[in-house]
Amino acid sequence: MLPVPAAASFASSARKPTRRMPVTVMHMDEHWMTMGRKKVAAGVALWRASTQANRWPGYPHKAIVPEYPGWQETKWLDREEAEFSDPAKFDPKIYRQADMTFHFAPAVRESVTLLIALAGASGSGKTFSALRLAKGMAPTGKIAFIDTEARRGLHYAEEFDFLHSDMRPPFRPAAFIEGIRAAEAAGAEVVIIDSFSHEYDGQGGIMDWADELEADGTKSPGNWKVPKGAHKKLMNALLQCRASIIFCLRADEKIRIARENGKTVVEPLGWMPICEKRFMFEMTASFTLTPDRPGIPHFDLPHKLQRQHRDMFTDKKPIGEDSGAALAEWARGGAPAPPPRNSNRLSRWKKRQTI
Numbered sequence: 001m002l003p004v005p006a007a008a009s010f011a012s013s014a015r016k017p018t019r020r021m022p023v024t025v026m027h028m029d030e031h032w033m034t035m036g037r038k039k040v041a042a043g044v045a046l047w048r049a050s051t052q053a054n055r056w057p058g059y060p061h062k063a064i065v066p067e068y069p070g071w072q073e074t075k076w077l078d079r080e081e082a083e084f085s086d087p088a089k090f091d092p093k094i095y096r097q098a099d100m101t102f103h104f105a106p107a108v109r110e111s112v113t114l115l116i117a118l119a120g121a122s123g124s125g126k127t128f129s130a131l132r133l134a135k136g137m138a139p140t141g142k143i144a145f146i147d148t149e150a151r152r153g154l155h156y157a158e159e160f161d162f163l164h165s166d167m168r169p170p171f172r173p174a175a176f177i178e179g180i181r182a183a184e185a186a187g188a189e190v191v192i193i194d195s196f197s198h199e200y201d202g203q204g205g206i207m208d209w210a211d212e213l214e215a216d217g218t219k220s221p222g223n224w225k226v227p228k229g230a231h232k233k234l235m236n237a238l239l240q241c242r243a244s245i246i247f248c249l250r251a252d253e254k255i256r257i258a259r260e261n262g263k264t265v266v267e268p269l270g271w272m273p274i275c276e277k278r279f280m281f282e283m284t285a286s287f288t289l290t291p292d293r294p295g296i297p298h299f300d301l302p303h304k305l306q307r308q309h310r311d312m313f314t315d316k317k318p319i320g321e322d323s324g325a326a327l328a329e330w331a332r333g334g335a336p337a338p339p340p341r342n343s344n345r346l347s348r349w350k351k352r353q354t355i
Helices: 030-053 068-083 127-135 152-154 173-185 208-217 224-239 307-312 321-332 344-355
Strands: 009-017 021-025 114-118 142-147 163-166 186-192 244-260 263-273 285-291
Touching: 009 307, 021 244, 030 163, 068 224, 114 263, 127 142, 127 152, 127 186, 127 244, 127 321, 142 173, 142 285, 173 186, 173 224, 224 321, 263 285, 307 321
Parallel strands: 114 244, 114 285, 142 163, 142 186, 186 244
Antiparallel strands: 009 021, 244 263
């Protein structure tokens, strides 16, 4: 009998499949046991949260259409080709629908997720507007807040009910994917990311990443290949997310300096969101806010608002819960009436601005 260390609390044996069957006795030291306890505790906590919320990470919330295995399709096409060449074996009834890989059904809008962007400078009301919009979109559901700005989202903890996560640098695209999936696993119906600009120009964001690769010897533009590939994966994850997402983005007032007729001319280009250049194209709707009119969309600045959403927003008052409720109803498949002109929170908003 081999001696087992006194500190060992778990032992296992392994036997080789030979005639004499030698046995190796192994024990797990405290490092192994600590890691095991952590993983078991995390698994139990995730199971408990999933049981309470009835939302299971990794599993879709509705029926899915699995992708047909490529190897099986190849096998069938080989057989199909062989049988087409033999008229004696060919039955037209079998192949009437066999070569159709696309199937169509009547278009019905239901369970549509939303991607909303609010861009603006400091003091333009992005965070407050995002929380109001989220509250309208999920009045009885969960709102998850991914905070990249040193826990500033907690400034609103007394006014809104939401789950908060403090996200620390480096702000790699993969970190945002992890945060969004964690929010989904927690049962969030709406996720707020404030500020998503950090994914682009924050510490460890894709601009920093490209600079790091260039410093390590990867010349431009080759240094952008890996960061942009990671950003593309993030965009794919955003488009597949089953929760609606509201992005708060910083914005800069851009100018163009040129020489005309021997003089230096400064041309204002307006407010531009700080993000990857194609990001805004993926939004369901986007707005630019400014400090002089906090929370109120500017339709003369960069924005995206489809025809079916125009009655839900106005440039006369701040974005509020009524707009969020109208968006949510539309996303569920309903045809909401235009939102009311007055909001109970509008007076509170104005009061905040005069303090």
